[in-house]
Structures are given as structure tokens and as C-alpha cells.
Amino acid sequence: MLSEELTQIPAISALAESYGAAILEGGLSRGEAALYVDPVRIIEICRFLKDEQGFSRLSGVTAVDWHPVEPRFEVVYLLQSLPAGQGGPPQTARLRLKCRLHGEAPEIDSVYGVWRGADWYEREVFDLFGIRFREHPNLTRILLPEGWQGHPLRRDYPKHGHKYDYGEET
Amino acid sequence: MADDTEISSPAATLVAEPGPETAGRRTMILNMGPQHPSTHGVLRIVLELDGETIVKARPDIGFLHTGIEKECEAKFYQQVVPLTDRVDYLANLSNNLCYCLAVEKLLGIEVPRAAQWMRVMLTELTRINSHLVWLGTHALDIGAMTVFFYCFRERETICKLFEKFSGQRMMTSYFRIGGLALEPPRGWQQAAGGFLKHFPANVDEYEDLLDKNPIWLRRTQRVGQVPLERMLDLGVTGPMIRAAGISWDIRKSEPYSGYDEFDFEVPTRTENDVWARYRVRMEELRQSWRIATQALEGMPGGPWMAAAPKVVLPDREKMKTQMEALIYHFKIVTEGFRVPAGDVYQCIESPRGELGYYVVSDGTSKPHRVFMRTPSFGNLQVLPAMLEGRLIADSIASLGSVDFVLGDVDR
Amino acid sequence: MPPLPQTVPLSWYLLLSAILFGLGVAGFLFRKNIITVFMSIELMLNAVNLSFIAFSYQFRQVDGHIFAFFVMVVAAAEAAVGLGIILTVFKNRATLQIDEISTLKN
């Protein structure tokens, strides 16, 4: 089910070997590898990628909202490995993990335990998309004020805000 | 002396009730920011102090959140460029560049070599600009006032240079999807060359003031250290991680915009303290100067815009003579251009570290989602690890060494 | 009202010293704050110093000055140690009220 080019990447083939069932879909477009994985097993996969495959860095965590479509949310993990190059700068490899989540009370496990750097990114996603990260140590709003209503980066959140919705643009 | 006013109030308490985390120790909560001279904008840090030692530091961000990512969803692709300026207002061209590269990748457009080189030259000037502001404010934080003015003297030249190119000193928006917004102005070589000619001497001047200054050394050496593993774990990038000994620079490891054609080095240090970050950035000033000089001297000829009529606005001249050009112009301006569906993550080395734009297209003329992986946001997470157990004065030096821009953090 | 004398009788100085000393005693006895009690002691020492210096004037010798000087030195040493003790006590008991620090046991 993974394409030929994808399995040539060692990290992905190793992942497919160990967690084949959890990889739902994969693609390589414009030279960038992206995998859709089972949200339930995200921690295991991340830990595997970090510990065994050298993806020591998490560049960021974000989400995409495909509003009318279900499953609505896509949580995107931007991973990067930093193995030392031969006498030069590190050769980096990048990998995108995506998890699809349903719009009703979206929830996923936090990868804070794998990369500490996920802390603020997950809080940001929670703040702007309303996706809950289980086991996150401090899942509170980070950019918006505590009492803010709604999650602005959702597609159904009006672009002009609630107060100034003139109904022309959506 | 009548003593009717109540003097003791919680605000003046150095010795507060023992908190749960610090059982037995008496601490004071100090609210540093959002208005504080050394938080470089509107960062708020809640410090728990034991005397002048920081027991706990909790950064609080979001005071400058303007919802740029949301705004992008309402704009045509080319209209997003001016928004990216406002993200990191000290490295606006880096943001322009990163966004343009991402969309160009989605579109599959090849940018002409001349435009690439010009982009490289200007982004390196941006890096110099940003590092100068950093050095000036950082030195001012530690109390060296004069360095600030010296740095801003050169920054002024760069700003004037930018104004020459784009008509704007800070919010240049000079790069466009497919190339440059305007043709470079007449006499730009002399203007840029004049600046680059004197710049190395200026860097020496800054170093004269700081490098051997015992007070500066005492204030920066062995201050703000964080274990390397912790830094990697937290996703720290840029000069911060290079000062910790990892020679990772995206310009080298994942070259973009023709950086592989330039000869430069990635300065690293191993001390991983404020001093090392200072040294790394000073070296980067020199390397940026090298790149910019190379770009200026070897600037190839040729067009400044990609040959992609559906994306790039046509020449003024052509517009007046060719019907087709006029139609394209009309269509691009009124309804934008369509971008094939898909997603890309493009990252570049901004002055602060890894700057990445994750652009998702649904096939329409407006981006479905633009996620900005900004370096300051990632780097700022290191603050608690850096500040806790240190003195207030060290916190100032450490904060400065992170070199964050609040616009970049809050977006 | 009798006219003011041209010079100050020495006894006035001594009386002033006595008044200050008495006030110091009063502060020592009345006040509850340990720091204020300590300051009252300093006031008494000052009063004594005044007497010393007045006597020194009377005998036209500097010995009184030297005694006052020693008193000052002792007061400085006492302040250093005493305030150290107060800091420690406050750290352990979180109070400066002297009647609340009545037991040696915590």
C-alpha cells in the first residue's frame, strides 16, 4: 500500500515493518514524504521514529481543518532527523506524520513525552483548533486570552470574528 | 509623623507565604513584563524569586497575537506576502522568501537565477540587519550603551538600502511568488557595494568594545547554559543550537535559492552559553557579509521574474501592447491564481533559526492553511530551563541571547 | 521666664542623657516588635555615650570619647549578630512579635 519510492526511504520501510498496520496511507510529493498514521498509536510511532530512526527533532505540530469533510481535522507532525554528516553539516531528513481526527470532540495523545518541544505547539493547536491532547501537562490556551470563545483557526470560525460578521465572506 | 497609611502590602513582600512547590522556602512572585524594557516587546515572564534567584520561570505569550495564519486563509496567494513581513518584523525578507519558496514549490515554478541571487543577497542583508538589532539591544540589556548606537548606525544604512529597493524600510515585501516585486533600482550595486565595503571594519569595531571587556565576559560566560540534549528535545534551532556545538544550518543541509553555489562557513561554538551565542552571531555577521559580497559580485544577468504568465504579473510594457498580458493581469489581480492541491513544508535558515512555512492548498486561489513554524516560538520554550536557578540579572542576559521577536512568537 | 544662660550647664546634657535613657528603657519594655526592642537598646547606648562625652568635656580629657568609641564598636558587633539572629528567627517562626517567640522549642 505504500508506494515504491516511499519504501526506499529506510526510516519509512522500517516503520512499515514494525507498525505496518498503523500506517494508513502515504505519499511522496515534491520530494516530501508524508504518512497518515493511526491516531491511537501516535505515541508508539513517534517514539519508534525518535529512538530507532534518529528523528530527534520535532519541528512543529500543527493541524489542518477540512471543515465540511469528515474526518475533519488533520494533526500534522513535522519531524526531522539530524544524523552527523561525513565531515560536514548534518544530513537532515524530514518526515510528516498526519493523523485524521473526527470533528466531534477531537482528541489525540500528546507527544510531549517523546519530545518536550511539543509542549507549546500542542497548546497552540488546542488553542486555535480545539483539539485536545491527552496527557499534556498543561493544556491551556497559549496565544489567546483565557476566556476566549471558540477556536479561530477552525474553518467555520468567521474570518472577521463573531462581532463583525457581515455575511459576505466566509 | 502620623502613621496612618498601611505600609506592608503583598506587593512589597520579599518574603511571601511558602508555596507548595517550594515548601519551606519563602519566595516572591515578580511579574516581568509584558511592559518591561528587557523583554523586547510584550513578553511576560512570571518569575518566582528567592531573593534574587529565580526559582521558577513561566513565560506567558500571546500579547501580540494578530491571527496572521487565519488572515492568510482569506487572502489570495500573492496577497499573503505582505502579511509575512509582519511575522518577524526584523527578518521580513526571510519570511517573504520562505513563503514564496513554499508556494513556488507547490506551483512547480523555477525562479530565474538572477532573482535567486538577488534574494540571497537581500536575505543575507536582512540577517545582518537582524543580528545588528540583536547585538545592539543585547548589549544595551547588559548595560553597554554605545554598542547599541554603533549597531543602529549600520542598520540605518541597511534600512536605507531596503528603502531603495522596495520603497519601505522595514516592511519591504520585496519578494514575489516567481521572483522580485520590482526591478532593482538604478545604482543598487553601488549602494549595496558601498555598505558591504565598510562592514567588516564595523564588526571589528563592535568586537573591540565587547570581546575583551572583562565585565562583558563575566556577564556572558557560563550564563544561560542548557544541556544540549534538552535543547534538541525542545526543538531549539539557529545560532542557539550552533553555539551548543551542532553545525546545523539549513542553508548547508537543505540548500534553497541557490545557496549551494556560495562559499561560506557555519560558525559553531561548544560552550553553549550567552558568550558562545554572541560569538556565533558575530561570526555569522561576517559570513553573511561574505555571501552578500559574493552575490553582489557574481550577480548573474537575466530576468528578475519567472516565466510563468499565469502567476507572475506581466510587464507594464507588455500589458499595454498585448491583449493576453492584460487578461492575465486582470485575472491575477482580481481572482488570484490557482495553486494545485497538496501541501509543502519549506524551511529556511532565518536569522533566528529554522523558519518553516507549511502551506496547504485545496486547489483554489486562496491558501487553505498556512502554518508558520517560526524560530522564536520554538526557541522561547527553552526559557524555563535557561532561567531557573539563575539570578535576575542573568535572566536578562539569557533572554537577550535567545534573540526572539515577539511578532515571530505570537504571529 | 528667667533669661536663658549664655552657656549650657553640663547638667542639661546629663539630664538629656537620662531622658533618652529612660525613653530607651520604656521602648525596651513596651514594644513588642523584636527589631524595635533592639533599636531601643541602641537608644540607651546612645544616651550613655552622650554622658561619656559630656564628662569628657568636664574633665577636659578624651578618655570619655574613647569609651564612647568602644561602645560604638560593641554596638556595631551587636547589630551584626543580633540582626542575624532576628533573620534566623524570622525564617523559622515567621513572626517578629516578641511575645510569640517565647519558647525555645519550635
Place this chain on the structure above:
Amino acid sequence: MNFYILTLIKAGLVAFVLLTTAAYLVWIERKLLAHIQLRLGPQRVGPHGLLQPLADLVKLVTKEGLIPQQVNKIYFLLAPFAAVMLALISISVIPFGPEVEIFGQRTWLQLTDLKIGVLFVLAISSIGVYGVALGGWASNNKYALLGGLRSSAQMISYELPLALAIAAPLLLSNTLSFRELVETQSGFLGGVLGNWNLWYQPVSFLVFLISAFAETNRVPFDLPEAENELVAGFHTEYSSLGFAAFFTAEYANIITACAVGTHIWLGGWQPIIAPHLGGIWVPSLVFAFFGIMSLFHATQPARRWDKYTFPVLGLAALGLAALFAIPLLQPVLVPLFWFAAKTGALIFLFIWIRGTLPRFRYDQLMRFAWTFLFPVALVNLLVTGLVVALQP
């Protein structure tokens, strides 16, 4: 009664001159710093911003004096008053020149001479900390409190090396009166150079200078008001006159410290060069040179205003040069010139350092005082004492 009138006139004169100097010191500092930093500094108010202090004064006085809700009002208002008062008191024992005859009255260019003048200045400066500490505490603001605490600890610590540093040259001069101190430094080494304590006591002079920086809260020891850490330190909550008072106090303290340094180490109003080598003409020459330079620059004005200001300045300087050349006035003016020149040089050093050095960290500052300055001053004092004792 003549004595009282004369003293009153002198007190008024000294207070006026000191306050004006303090105000103009701000202007001088801004100008100097600006030129160190390749700027022009104040330019708008008056030619070369010369009326800037006046404008500042008007601004500060007419500004609303804000008293925040949470402060302790009495001490909040008392603190700047105490600071400026203590700063002005200590100048009263500092002489500006020798005994002179003005309108047939022989008088000292000094308010009063205490036999223990040096101790008096030390005493007042040691009390000076209350203004800062009290202001920081009464503001009821955490930054201000930290600033106040820092400054009290800092000033107690630096008081010690300061006193020890002053003690060493006192051993040489064997007096505590400023007047006699300067007189013991009269005469010329080898008939050429002023016989100053500086040549015998360079170490103590350095220790004194460093401690004076700390005592007056100047860079690199300006931690009590370190704006980058503590916003504005102890005067965070002060505005209008309260702020102006603290400011004036700071500058008056600098002047006092520099004057003390001048008297103890630099020979007070004694000339640098012996009179027979033309020492008496030095002021005239300096002013004449300055005037000619100004006139020369007026021929090539860099700015529009310079066409008018430089000739005025040049003529004024030439006039001063002529004034200093009048033999009748020389006994009064030349000592004054030397005193002002030496004090001014020290003040220039203060400003120069501010333009150059970063700030210490708090613990480094304390460690510097206790582990370096204090032992150095102590050893210097011991050595001096030994030498003085062993001399026949």
C-alpha cells in the same frame, strides 16, 4: 554680623552654582555620550541644545507629580527630599580655592572649614543611602524594592574600601581638613610637576575612583537603577519633582565625589605646572586656544546655526582668556580654574566610562568589593602606615 552675611552670600552662591552645574552636567553628559556614540545629542533647545537643562527643568516641574495609590505617602515624599538635601550638604565643607581678597574682605572660597572635613563628607555620604533605600521601600513596588535593597547593600559594601582608600593619603598629609590637605600638596616635584598625593598613592586613588562609581550608582555599578533589569530601580514610581530631585542628587553626588578626589589626590587648586614655567598662563592659553578654534570653525560652519554660535562662543572664550590674564584677578581665578579643570576631568572620566562599559551583575559587584577592592585598600593602607611610621 559680617560673618553671617558673608556666609549666607557664599551659601547661596554655592547652592546656585552647584545646582546649575548639576543641571548642566546632564547636558554635558548627554552631549559627551552622544559624541561617543556618533550622535549629536540635544540640538533643538537653544544653540547646541544649551537651553536643554532649562527645558528639562520646566518639563519636570510642570509635569503632574504622580503619587501612586499603594505608596506610603510620607516616606515617598521624604525620600527624594532627603536624597537631594544630603547631596547638597556635603559640598559645604569642600573648598574651591585658597583664601582670597574680594572687595577688601579676606575670605576662603569655601563655606566652612571643618577640622574633620573629610570625615564629614564620609559621614554624609554614608547617610545618603537612606534616600535611595527609603524611596525604593516606600514605592511599594517590587522593582523599586529590589533596587532599594541592592543599593543599600552596595553602598554599605563600597563605603569600606572608599574610607580605607581615603585614609592612606590622609596618613601622608596628616590632617582631616580639606584646606590643609591641599596645602600639604603645594610645591612642585623637581620644580616642575605638582607635588600631588596621586604620585605617592596611585593605588588608593584607583580604589577611591572605583568605589566612588559605586557610591554614586554609576555605570558599571548602576545596579540600583539598572533599567534593563529593574525597570528604573528605586525611582520607578517617581515622576515630576521627585524624579528631578533624585536626578539632581545623583549629579550633585558625582560633583562632590570628584571634588573630594581632586582635593585628596590631585592637589586641589594647586596648578599642575610650576608658575615659573608659565603655569599661571595655562588657563589663558587654554581659553585662547579654544576661542581661536571656535572662530576657525565658524568660518566653515557644519550647520546653519554654527555661523552665529561659534563666533559668540569663540569671543566669549577669548574674553575669558583675557580675564585670566589680568594680574589682579589671577590669584582668585587661576586656583578656581585648576580646581574646576581637575574636577571636570574626573567627571569626564565618569561619563566616558558610562559610554564604554557594560554593567556588573549583582553578585559579581559584591564579590568585587569584598574580595578585591577591600583587600587592596587594606594592604595599601598597611604599607602606607608602615612607610610613614618608619620614616624618621
Place this chain on the structure above:
Amino acid sequence: MDVILFLIFAFIAVASAVSLVLQRHPISSALSLIGVMGALAVLYLLLGAEFMAAAQLIVYAGAIMVLFVFVIMLLNAGRERPSAASRLVRWLGIPLFTLFIGVMAYFIQTFFPKTLDVSFGGFTQGAGLEIGRQLFTRYLLPFEVTSLLILIAIIGAIVLARKEI
């Protein structure tokens, strides 16, 4: 002139001392004490004790009291709470105090007849020279012993200031 100066500063001293006893806030008490010390320094000057006056300001007002103020600020010592017993003490206290002063005044008047006058400038040896000479000759042993005392005090203060006790 002497009398006027004496009366002014004696009044300041007594008023400050009364304020010290009656103020409820330690900072006010401390400042009152500084007032007492300042007034006493002037009185010392009148008595010809110039050195002691300066020392009074430097050591007492400039060092010891700064320490007091520092500690009060550090601990943010609040206003004192009057305790139950104090009212009784106050009723008894004022008569006792008056009695004490009265007895003292009686003794002073008895032992020191009015002929002993103090005039400014009547005693000129207090300017440091004589004090130094006496201190390092006749009182050398006590002087050295006090230095030992100070050493002990320093050690004691350091031990007390250490965190864990």
C-alpha cells in the same frame, strides 16, 4: 547661641526618641532613631567631640541603622500588634518614667552644680589626634580586644546568615 543650638537639638533628640517609642511601624521607629543620632552628633560637636560626631554618623547612622532598615525592608516587617498586657503597662509606665527622670534630675543637680558650663570651643582635643594617641597607647589592649570582638561578631553573623540552621 550655644543654648539655642542645644535646646533645638535636644528637643529634636527627645522628640525623635519619643517617636521611636510610640511609632507603630518599625521603619518609622528606625528613622526616628536616626533622627536621635543626628541630633546627638550635633550635640557632640557642641561638646567639642568632632571625631565622635563624625563616627556617630558614619558608624551609627551610616552603617548600623542602614543594617536595621535593610532588615526591616527585607522582612517587610509590618505594623506591630498591640498585645493585651500593654495597656496596664502603659498606665504604670508613665508615672514610673516620670519618677525615674525626677530621681535622675535630683541626683544630677546634687552632684553637678550649675557652675560647670559648656561653651562651644572650650574643649578642642576631640578632633582625632588626641583620640588616636590615647587609643594606641593607653588603651591599646582594649582596642585589640575589640578587634577580636569584631572578628567574633563577623564569624557569628556569617554562621547565622548561612541558609540551613
